[in-house]
Amino acid sequence: xxxxxxxxxxxxxxxxxxxxxxxxxxxxxxxxxxxxxxxxxxxxxxxxxxxxxxxxxxxxxxxxxxxxxxxxxxxxxxxxxxxxxxxxxxxxxxxxxxxxxxxxxxxxxxxxxxxxxxxxxxxxxxxxxxxxxxxxxxxxxxxxxxxxxxxxxxxxxxxxxxxxxxxxxxxxxxxxxxxxxxxxxxxxxxxxxxxxxxxxxxxxxxxxxxxxxxxxxxxxxxxxxxx
Amino acid sequence: xxxxxxxxxxxxxxxxxxxxxxxxxxxxxxxxxxxxxxxxxxxxxxxxxxxxxxxxxxxxxxxxxxxxxxxxxxxxxxxxxxxxxxxxxxxxxxxxxxxxxxxxxxxxxxxxxxxxxxxxxxxxxxxxxxxxxxxxxxxxxxxxxxxxxxxxxxxxxxxxxxxxxxxxxxxxxxxxxxxxxxxxxxxxxxxxxxxxxxxxxxxxxxxxxxxxxxxxxxxxxxxxxxxxxxxxxxxxxxxxxxxxxxxxxxxxxxxxxxxxxxxxxxxxxxxxxxxxxxxxxxxxxxxxxxxxxxxxxxxxxxxxxxxxxx
Numbered sequence: 001x002x003x004x005x006x007x008x009x010x011x012x013x014x015x016x017x018x019x020x021x022x023x024x025x026x027x028x029x030x031x032x033x034x035x036x037x038x039x040x041x042x043x044x045x046x047x048x049x050x051x052x053x054x055x056x057x058x059x060x061x062x063x064x065x066x067x068x069x070x071x072x073x074x075x076x077x078x079x080x081x082x083x084x085x086x087x088x089x090x091x092x093x094x095x096x097x098x099x100x101x102x103x104x105x106x107x108x109x110x111x112x113x114x115x116x117x118x119x120x121x122x123x124x125x126x127x128x129x130x131x132x133x134x135x136x137x138x139x140x141x142x143x144x145x146x147x148x149x150x151x152x153x154x155x156x157x158x159x160x161x162x163x164x165x166x167x168x169x170x171x172x173x174x175x176x177x178x179x180x181x182x183x184x185x186x187x188x189x190x191x192x193x194x195x196x197x198x199x200x201x202x203x204x205x206x207x208x209x210x211x212x213x214x215x216x217x218x219x220x221x222x223x224x225x226x227x
Numbered sequence: 228x229x230x231x232x233x234x235x236x237x238x239x240x241x242x243x244x245x246x247x248x249x250x251x252x253x254x255x256x257x258x259x260x261x262x263x264x265x266x267x268x269x270x271x272x273x274x275x276x277x278x279x280x281x282x283x284x285x286x287x288x289x290x291x292x293x294x295x296x297x298x299x300x301x302x303x304x305x306x307x308x309x310x311x312x313x314x315x316x317x318x319x320x321x322x323x324x325x326x327x328x329x330x331x332x333x334x335x336x337x338x339x340x341x342x343x344x345x346x347x348x349x350x351x352x353x354x355x356x357x358x359x360x361x362x363x364x365x366x367x368x369x370x371x372x373x374x375x376x377x378x379x380x381x382x383x384x385x386x387x388x389x390x391x392x393x394x395x396x397x398x399x400x401x402x403x404x405x406x407x408x409x410x411x412x413x414x415x416x417x418x419x420x421x422x423x424x425x426x427x428x429x430x431x432x433x434x435x436x437x438x439x440x441x442x443x444x445x446x447x448x449x450x451x452x453x454x455x456x457x458x459x460x461x462x463x464x465x466x467x468x469x470x471x472x473x474x475x476x477x478x479x480x481x482x483x484x485x486x487x488x489x490x491x492x493x494x495x496x497x498x499x500x501x502x503x504x505x506x507x508x509x510x511x512x513x514x515x516x517x518x519x520x521x522x523x524x525x526x527x528x529x530x531x532x533x534x535x536x537x
Contacts, residue, residue, distance in 0.1 A: 049443070072447075079445035089440050105241070106446035108234045150444070 001027045001158060001189045002048060007057035009043050017043040019214050020057070025191060027157075030184040032200045033193040035210035041193040044210070045162050048191065049083050050074055062158060079107055082151030086163035088143050090135045096122070096146050097131035103154045121153040122146075125179060141172040148179060152188070159183055161192045165199065173199060239453070246457040260426045261462055264419050264517075265469030268509060271412035272474045276501050278404045284489075284496045285397065294375060295388045296357040302383045304328070307355040310383060314357055319365030319374060326356045354385065368395050416516055419466065423459050423520030431455065431528040438532050452525045459521025460514050467506070467513030474501045 002025040009018040018040045025031050033041045046052040047059045050066050059066045062080045069077055082103075090099050100121055104114045122128045125145040135143050144164060151159055161180065165173035177192075177199050184190045194200060200207055208215060250257045296314070298307055304327050315323035331353045336342045359378070361371060375387045431438065438451050478500035485498040 051443075075442070075445045075447040075450075077445075078443065083443060089436070089443075091437050091440060102441060102446075103444040105238075106441060106444060106450050108231075108238055110234060111237065 001025055001029070001062065002191065003058070003060040004044070004047075005058040005060075007047065007054045007059055009040075009047065009052065010055045018047075018054075019212070021210075021215055022057075023208055023215055025189060028184070028187050028189055029206065030181065030190040030192075031206040031208055032203075033191065033208050033210060034195060034197060034200060037195070039210040039212060041210055042162060045083075045160050045191070045193055048158075048160055049081060050077055075106070079103065079154060080156055081158040081160055082154070082156045084144075084147050084151045084159070084161035084164045086166040088147035090143060090146055090150075092135050095132050095134055096127065096138075099135065099146055100149045100153050103150060107154060109154075117153055117155075118149075121149040124152065124182075125149045140167055141175070144168065144172075144176060145179070148176070152183060156188070158189045159191070161190070163194055164192065165194060165196055177203065238450075242453040243457050246454045246461065249454070250458060250461060256426075257462075257465075260422060261465045261469060263422050264462060264466030264513070265473065267415040267418045267422070268466055268470035268513060269473040271408055271415055272470055272501055272505060272509060273477065274404070274408045274411055275505070276474055276478065276499065278401065278408060280499055281404070282401060283499060284494070293361070294359040294371070294378065296359060296378050297385045297388070298355045298357070298383050299385045300354050302355060304355060306383065307357070310381070311357050314359055314378070317374075317377075319362050319370060321360045321362045323360075324358045326358060328353045328355050331356060368398070416512065419463075419513070419516045420520040420523070423462055423517050424524040426462070427455050427459060427521045427524040428528055430458065431525065431532070435532060438529070442532070448529055451529055452522075455525045456518055456521050459517035459519075461517070462521075463513030463515070463517025464510055465513075466517070467509035467511075470513075471501055471506045471509050 004021050004023050007018055007021045010016045033044055035041055047054055048061055053067050064077055097118055100118045101114050125148050127145055165176050180190050307325055311323045311325040328351050332351050336345055371389055375389050378384055378387050441451055478498055482498045489496040
């Protein structure tokens with residue numbers, strides 16, 4: 001599903017965010033990206049979502065080599081994955097329904113289908129009935145869940161989340177993490193960047209630790225021992 | 228692919244409706260933009276209407292234009308009448324009137340005040356003269372010139388005088404005005420593109436977050452651009468209607484004064500307003516200019532808005 005092969009990323013300002021990074025995430029797997037701030041977690045996610053292209057090496061996502069994908073195919077590529085942001089990036093002047101419907105609207109889905117899928121997505125994140133509410137009237141946890149509903153509404157095979165629990169307290173964070181696990185159980189590949197090590201280790205799932213742009217541990221075993 | 232046409236219609240309808248709503252919600256900004264564009268379009272239209280009215284008002288000048296054909300003194304009046312008749316039958320000639328030497332003398336005597344001096348002359352010194360008016364469709368400078376040389380070739384004709392300078396000057400003035408209209412239209416059309424372009428540019432900057440998210444969830448540039456193009460076209464249509472209304476109102480307020488002036492000159496002239504075909508041209512050019520301005524702004528700005536890089 002995702003394959004990084006000797007990937008380096010240098011930003012135009014000269015900062016090298018990733019150095020010779022290699023890892024694979026398989027179809028249907030759920031994995032965490034951890035590491036200190038500035039270790040390169042966000043850069044990895046940007047490379048996966050094709051917000052950036054690698055300077056060296058290869059990034060393969062859904063079978064596409066992101067370095068070689070022509071610009072006009074980028075929109076189609078992005079429809080194949082859902083992205084959740086720490087600051088959720090909702091459109092505050094639009095009701096919940098419009099926010100969640102956006103990925104379907106850009107993909108020319110029929111209105112009847114949009115109606116159905118938006119309700120299904122909101123149901124999955126526990127916000128059914130909030131379609132007409134403005135995001136500002138929702139709590140922080142609910143706003144984050146609207147962001148998640150938007151990421152999954154088009155049923156992408158891959159879900160990518162950047163610090164999705166960063167602004168949430170422990171209970172809400174556990175709730176959100178539970179949502180991701182449920183999507184994973186129905187076959188969605190999930191990659192979550194976080195520095196909430198407690199949640200990661202509780203989950204017993206795979207952890208990819210980044211330090212200064214390099215992978216620091218053998219990818220497979222969970223990190224229980226480090227405690 | 229079944230349903231793809233209805234999807235296409237649906238997404239364009241969606242873009243149109245959301246754009247209309249957006250312009251409506253930002254009423255004041257929309258009014259300002261459309262007003263500037265409308266005034267810019269109104270000026271060339273007003274000039275064009277003015278030129279058309281000037282041409283109409285002076286249309287009878289072609290009748291005033293004429294040729295005076297001076298016959299040789301030895302040509303008798305009888306022969307002069309025949310010549311007048313055959314000149315009048317020529318195509319391109321509306322009428323040919325003979326002013327006989329004695330009529331001319333009588334008129335001169337009455338108007339000049341030289342009656343006593345004329346009595347002292349042994350003979351009438353004035354020749355017979357034919358006054359020829361060209362038909363309205365044969366009054367161009369070159370046609371008049373051709374008619375003049377034809378008449379000059381008659382053996383009885385001494386000289387032909389043509390009010391040619393007048394015609395030439397007048398059509399030169401009209402031609403000049405037409406070019407002024409054209410240049411004004413081109414300049415102000417460019418101004419309209421600039422106004423729309425700037426408005427759309429600001430609009431894109433205002434909606435940057437929305438555009439970023441849209442592109443992030445897989446929206447194409449065409450999808451993102453669409454509502455802005457619709458906005459440009461709507462601005463253009465509104466501006467075109469406003470421009471036409473401005474000129475129509477101006478015409479209505481000037482009409483009574485123009486009527487009094489025409490009456491004072493004994494003319495049946497009435498001030499014409501902008502025509503419906505001009506309305507069509509305005510709406511069409513407004514749409515095209517608005518679309519163009521929006522497209523230029525969108526192409527420049529959207530290329531810059533890729534989802535955040537660092």
